[in-house]
Amino acid sequence: MGMLLPTMPRLDDATRTALTKIAQRPTSQQRHADRARWVLALDERSDESRSQVRAVAARFGISPTTVRKWANRVAEHGTDGLADAARSGRPRLYDDTAVRDLLTLATEEHPDVNALWTHAELARRMGDLNWGVTASWVSRTLAGLHLKVHLIRGWLHRRPDPDFAAKVSAVQAVIAGAADDPYPVLSLDEKTAFSVRTPICPDTRDRHGRTRREFEYVRAGTISWYGVQDVATGRVDMRRATGRMDSLAFTDLLQDLIEQHGAIFTLVMDNGSAHTSRHTTAWLAQHPGITVFHTPVHASWVNPIESVFGICARQLLRHGVFSGPDDCDDRVQAWVVDRNRVRRPVTFTWQLCA
Numbered sequence: 001m002g003m004l005l006p007t008m009p010r011l012d013d014a015t016r017t018a019l020t021k022i023a024q025r026p027t028s029q030q031r032h033a034d035r036a037r038w039v040l041a042l043d044e045r046s047d048e049s050r051s052q053v054r055a056v057a058a059r060f061g062i063s064p065t066t067v068r069k070w071a072n073r074v075a076e077h078g079t080d081g082l083a084d085a086a087r088s089g090r091p092r093l094y095d096d097t098a099v100r101d102l103l104t105l106a107t108e109e110h111p112d113v114n115a116l117w118t119h120a121e122l123a124r125r126m127g128d129l130n131w132g133v134t135a136s137w138v139s140r141t142l143a144g145l146h147l148k149v150h151l152i153r154g155w156l157h158r159r160p161d162p163d164f165a166a167k168v169s170a171v172q173a174v175i176a177g178a179a180d181d182p183y184p185v186l187s188l189d190e191k192t193a194f195s196v197r198t199p200i201c202p203d204t205r206d207r208h209g210r211t212r213r214e215f216e217y218v219r220a221g222t223i224s225w226y227g228v229q230d231v232a233t234g235r236v237d238m239r240r241a242t243g244r245m246d247s248l249a250f251t252d253l254l255q256d257l258i259e260q261h262g263a264i265f266t267l268v269m270d271n272g273s274a275h276t277s278r279h280t281t282a283w284l285a286q287h288p289g290i291t292v293f294h295t296p297v298h299a300s301w302v303n304p305i306e307s308v309f310g311i312c313a314r315q316l317l318r319h320g321v322f323s324g325p326d327d328c329d330d331r332v333q334a335w336v337v338d339r340n341r342v343r344r345p346v347t348f349t350w351q352l353c354a
Contacts, residue, residue, distance in 0.1 A: 011043045018079045027232040029179045032082045035070045098131050100165040106149050117149040161297040171293050171302050175348045178231040184265040185231040187304040190245050196220040196328050223325040226253050227305045234344030238336050240329050247279040264289035270300050304346040
């Protein structure tokens, strides 16, 4: 890969058009868009000589070797050459089915003897499901999913979903393929009845510089939002609810999404009453371009927008001081603008942390 292929042809019209679309499409993976721009910039030159390669490399702040590498890859494989090559290393011993079975055990079932799950106990129970996993595999897998089994309490009060694994698998596949989907993939949910509390006294600081807040407060009302996240880009929209968040308000929101994104898109949402009511079901039947994926029952963590709600709560809502609902919404909208400055595609984990 040190030099350009001596007989490398110029880009044909179809390849050049495809690369241009990848470079300009906002839902393209960033690394694919960058590589497409490098190859297009080199193709604009009169020849692919060493000086021209150096000029393109200097323009984008990369090495000439990188330019040559991706030019050769596109020459050999077309736009498929923009993707990363398969990495070497030991193949996976267990596929995603094993991971989903582990998730089901940790979140839906109670340990037989202990009060809480341990990695060794989970490994033993996985053995009952014909998975010969070790406790260290369980530990690594749960760490990669940001799942701490000693904090799980959901199995104490939630009924199992018989389609848990299938629904998680479907949502996971939708999230993983969002960047290559020609239509938007949106995550949607409501953040309801946030209580706006105003401390009676302003915050002070102790001699170590730590903030001290008066524990007495005045209730200034409540506020609710509809949260929408573009899975491919991570772009967030928090829309303040102006009335009851019922089925009529929900379908009005869906109509707004059609006007914003077009009539064809994919929606990931939970099983809330407004999402599954007769009115909403009938409305969705009249709009076949909207494909809906529901999360498992009582497993809202599968929905990426829930992660955004948690981040907003930690960074702003939990520690912010607001004079009222309007002030709170203004601060939230400013937080959304700041967050959207950086592209944050969704990655599937237990908590879907971005």
